[in-house]
Amino acid sequence: MALADQVGLKPSLDELRPQTRKLLALITEMVKAECERSEIAASQYRFTRRTVREYTKWCDTQLRQHLKRLEEMLETFYSSGVRRSELIRLKLYDLDRERATLTVRQGKGKKDRMIPIGERALAWVEKYLREARPQLALEPDDATLFLTQYGEPFHPDAMS
Numbered sequence: 001m002a003l004a005d006q007v008g009l010k011p012s013l014d015e016l017r018p019q020t021r022k023l024l025a026l027i028t029e030m031v032k033a034e035c036e037r038s039e040i041a042a043s044q045y046r047f048t049r050r051t052v053r054e055y056t057k058w059c060d061t062q063l064r065q066h067l068k069r070l071e072e073m074l075e076t077f078y079s080s081g082v083r084r085s086e087l088i089r090l091k092l093y094d095l096d097r098e099r100a101t102l103t104v105r106q107g108k109g110k111k112d113r114m115i116p117i118g119e120r121a122l123a124w125v126e127k128y129l130r131e132a133r134p135q136l137a138l139e140p141d142d143a144t145l146f147l148t149q150y151g152e153p154f155h156p157d158a159m160s
Contacts, residue, residue, distance in 0.1 A: 088154040090145040
């Protein structure tokens, strides 16, 4: 959550579904406890999905799903500065992999703009497009870039 505060994502993260918020709270709790026990700073603590799974008692599938979505979306937010409302409206054709840019259509002030997307974020989005999105997409596919676990576009009031 501290990282979210630093990069200005807290309002958006507060709108996550309760399950995802709970996962973030549990990870924060785990990191705090382990850092106190080991007497190290949180920035020095490293953990794996297995560590989180053992701590939270969540099944691997559930944990993978929530962590993958968080990583991809946070990386896109962080690297590009795209607004939450713009992120959920992105279409597949708005991503230019060659130029490493996103085209935001009808953004703030109803203006279109092109924004750069970092190399790491682009790698996460490409992984999402290869591994997760094909399993989520429903027919007819409206080409929305990020989909919910139900294969639908995110609702502006409830991004998860």
